[in-house]
Amino acid sequence: MLPFSRISIIGLGLIGSSIARAVRAHMPTVGITGYDADPAVRERAAELGIADDVTDTPGAAVTDADMVMLCVPVGAMREAGEAIAADLADGVVVSDVGSVKGSILDDLRAVLPPGVAIVPGHPVAGTENSGPDAGFAQLFHNRWCILTPDERTEAFAVERLSAFWSRLGANVEVMDPKHHDLVLAVTSHLPHLIAYTIVGTASDMESVTRSEVIKYSAGGFRDFTRIAASDPTMWRDVFLANKEAVLEMLQRFTEDMTALQRAIRWDDGDALFNLFSRTRAIRRSIIDQGQDDARPDFGRAHD
Amino acid sequence: MLPFSRISIIGLGLIGSSIARAVRAHMPTVGITGYDADPAVRERAAELGIADDVTDTPGAAVTDADMVMLCVPVGAMREAGEAIAADLADGVVVSDVGSVKGSILDDLRAVLPPGVAIVPGHPVAGTENSGPDAGFAQLFHNRWCILTPDERTEAFAVERLSAFWSRLGANVEVMDPKHHDLVLAVTSHLPHLIAYTIVGTASDMESVTRSEVIKYSAGGFRDFTRIAASDPTMWRDVFLANKEAVLEMLQRFTEDMTALQRAIRWDDGDALFNLFSRTRAIRRSIIDQGQDDARPDFGRAHD
Numbered sequence: 295m296l297p298f299s300r301i302s303i304i305g306l307g308l309i310g311s312s313i314a315r316a317v318r319a320h321m322p323t324v325g326i327t328g329y330d331a332d333p334a335v336r337e338r339a340a341e342l343g344i345a346d347d348v349t350d351t352p353g354a355a356v357t358d359a360d361m362v363m364l365c366v367p368v369g370a371m372r373e374a375g376e377a378i379a380a381d382l383a384d385g386v387v388v389s390d391v392g393s394v395k396g397s398i399l400d401d402l403r404a405v406l407p408p409g410v411a412i413v414p415g416h417p418v419a420g421t422e423n424s425g426p427d428a429g430f431a432q433l434f435h436n437r438w439c440i441l442t443p444d445e446r447t448e449a450f451a452v453e454r455l456s457a458f459w460s461r462l463g464a465n466v467e468v469m470d471p472k473h474h475d476l477v478l479a480v481t482s483h484l485p486h487l488i489a490y491t492i493v494g495t496a497s498d499m500e501s502v503t504r505s506e507v508i509k510y511s512a513g514g515f516r517d518f519t520r521i522a523a524s525d526p527t528m529w530r531d532v533f534l535a536n537k538e539a540v541l542e543m544l545q546r547f548t549e550d551m552t553a554l555q556r557a558i559r560w561d562d563g564d565a566l567f568n569l570f571s572r573t574r575a576i577r578r579s580i581i582d583q584g585q586d587d588a589r590p591d592f593g594r595a596h597d
Numbered sequence: 598m599l600p601f602s603r604i605s606i607i608g609l610g611l612i613g614s615s616i617a618r619a620v621r622a623h624m625p626t627v628g629i630t631g632y633d634a635d636p637a638v639r640e641r642a643a644e645l646g647i648a649d650d651v652t653d654t655p656g657a658a659v660t661d662a663d664m665v666m667l668c669v670p671v672g673a674m675r676e677a678g679e680a681i682a683a684d685l686a687d688g689v690v691v692s693d694v695g696s697v698k699g700s701i702l703d704d705l706r707a708v709l710p711p712g713v714a715i716v717p718g719h720p721v722a723g724t725e726n727s728g729p730d731a732g733f734a735q736l737f738h739n740r741w742c743i744l745t746p747d748e749r750t751e752a753f754a755v756e757r758l759s760a761f762w763s764r765l766g767a768n769v770e771v772m773d774p775k776h777h778d779l780v781l782a783v784t785s786h787l788p789h790l791i792a793y794t795i796v797g798t799a800s801d802m803e804s805v806t807r808s809e810v811i812k813y814s815a816g817g818f819r820d821f822t823r824i825a826a827s828d829p830t831m832w833r834d835v836f837l838a839n840k841e842a843v844l845e846m847l848q849r850f851t852e853d854m855t856a857l858q859r860a861i862r863w864d865d866g867d868a869l870f871n872l873f874s875r876t877r878a879i880r881r882s883i884i885d886q887g888q889d890d891a892r893p894d895f896g897r898a899h900d
């Protein structure tokens with residue numbers, strides 16, 4: 295049995311359009327309506343045919359839906375919830391894909407009517423690109439999707455949403471929102487913060503020109519530029535919404551960096567060698583568990 | 598005309614074996630001899646047939662060569678030079694591929710006989726893997742190779758080495774060794790240092806398990822694990838040999854990180870947004886100049 299028969303997607307960018315495409319691919323009989331605040335995105339989404347109907351108002355997109363997925367930046371979730379509240383069908387399941395889970399459940403409960411089952415979620419999958427053209431149906435294959443309900447959340451809604459994400463090829467995990475935010479601070483938010491920083495540092499150097507940075511980026515730097523090319527609005531919202539956990543992780547990172555700095559300053563080759571040997575094991579596990587491409591250099595083309 | 602007719606490669610790992618394969622592919626009539634300190638590597642290199650002859654002593658590998666390329670870790674360069682000194686032919690060109698250029702010219706001049714032309718070099722290309730099986734002929738295609746001769750270096754030798762790297766598909770640049778070390782500190786050494794650090798930080802967390810770090814690594818963390826899986830000996834040597842420039846760049850990075858930390862702490866969304874918007878341009882240039890894969894996610898497979 296299909297978990298839902300008519301879904302509505304609010305926000306038709308990378309994640310929203312990928313969900314639409316994945317539903318088409320894996321549950322072709324499910325009806326899809328969509329809405330985006332940006333008229334150009336609506337037009338493009340309609341052109342691409344990723345939904346049966348792209349509506350001009352948020353309300354019109356949700357009236358018939360038995361599941362609504364909010365795919366807007368974290369800072370716009372509450373507003374997006376408010377905009378659909380009056381038009382939701384009774385018994386509808388509302389979920390989201392925001393990268394921070396903290397208070398989203400409370401925020402949505404505050405703006406949505408009582409008959410609505412709310413199950414916050416976060417598919418840990420993405421690319422550096424944004425917008426409806428960047429999406430693709432396989433984005434969630436073998437990736438994890440974390441759901442963060444609480445004890446008040448209706449069990450049926452959690453089950454259906456799990457089934458939904460499984461159908462799209464994802465593995466589903468249920469987690470406490472606070473713990474989600476701590477885990478993602480390490481595996482996603484801190485890496486982005488560091489990448490944005492080093493790309494900024496390299497651009498601002500006077501002794502090394504920007505053209506040199508670009509020419510010799512294959513030495514390692516280019517790896518960081520990918521995630522530092524991610525959407526500024528999305529990431530501003532993530533750091534503001536997950537401030538506490540991000541600052542805590544940053545503190546840890548800075549301490550470790552200081553230790554390494556000391557090792558370099560005092561020519562402690564053994565300390566360097568030991569750390570550099572330890573860090574290999576994690577990559578091996580990531581590849582063994584299918585969370586990265588096993589080919590060297592991420593499978594980059596060499597021709 | 599071919600720049601060299603019989604080359605010798607000392608150190609048959611990733612870079613040495615890639616040079617051998619690239620010479621076979623692009624200059625098939627050139628003779629190749631090779632030597633490696635590790636008997637297992639010698640055996641494997643012979644099995645792979647990447648050289649015409651893999652010898653059991655460094656001296657035997659160089660006697661007939663008109664060019665010798667040292668492809669050993671930075672800390673082993675001097676020793677590798679010493680080991681071949683007595684057997685070099687008169688007029689031979691000796692080069693290397695070490696990732697730090699600092700004092701290599703002086704070091705090699707100190708151990709090699711006067712009739713030898715020394716041209717230090719560094720191909721800015723690699724993968725996270727090591728050893729003779731990891732090499733491939735296309736590694737240097739459209740990558741930059743930096744040569745760092747000084748005013749005493751014979752012009753003919755620089756020209757021949759430039760021609761050699763061009764034949765392997767590389768773009769060649771001549772640079773002052775001090776400047777090379779500063780540029781590479783930004784584009785390669787600091788990125789590796791940061792990647793090693795964050796992978797270490799994530800492994801040592803108590804509040805987040807290692808299994809969680811692995812499962813949710815697709816949020817960004819996995820990008821860092823690739824370079825943090827690079828060879829520990831090579832990287833220990835790089836940091837010890839390029840201490841000054843690395844510490845200077847690390848200082849810059851830490852300052853920028855502190856500014857970003859403040860912006861998060863004080864909810865300064867505009868400062869975050871501005872930095873995150875600036876950093877996109879560099880990736881675009883890197884892709885425009887063919888220094889990274891233009892496909893999203895480095896072209897990783899999604900299936």
Ligand SMILES: NC(=O)c1ccc[n+]([C@@H]2O[C@H](COP(=O)([O-])OP(=O)(O)OC[C@H]3O[C@@H](n4cnc5c(N)ncnc54)[C@H](OP(=O)(O)O)[C@@H]3O)[C@@H](O)[C@H]2O)c1
Pocket residue numbers: 304305306307308309310329330331332335365366367368370373374391392393394416417418419420421422423424425426525528532
């Ligand atoms: N990108 C990733 O890797 C990734 C991974 C996992 C989860 N996420 C989460 O997924 C969500 C969407 O990210 P994305 O990458 O898909 O972003 P995206 O490609 O920029 O798409 C977001 C779309 O939502 C629209 N929007 C903004 N406010 C809206 C509102 N109130 N009502 C309707 N539409 C609105 C935006 O229009 P405007 O451009 O006009 O604002 C934009 O078209 C974010 O919460 C993000 O944290 C992202």
Ligand SMILES: NC(=O)c1ccc[n+]([C@@H]2O[C@H](COP(=O)([O-])OP(=O)(O)OC[C@H]3O[C@@H](n4cnc5c(N)ncnc54)[C@H](OP(=O)(O)O)[C@@H]3O)[C@@H](O)[C@H]2O)c1
Pocket residue numbers: 607608609610611612613632633634635638668669670671673676677694695696697719720721722723724725726727728729828831
């Ligand atoms: N990897 C990269 O991305 C990259 C890029 C550009 C430049 N480089 C530079 O290229 C050089 C080689 O790196 P690689 O990645 O090719 O390393 P690799 O795959 O580990 O190969 C190096 C080989 O040299 C051998 N060796 C060590 N000392 C020797 C000696 N005195 N005489 C003969 N052989 C010796 C090693 O044997 P043992 O294992 O027994 O020590 C090993 O088989 C380094 O200087 C590095 O800085 C590397």
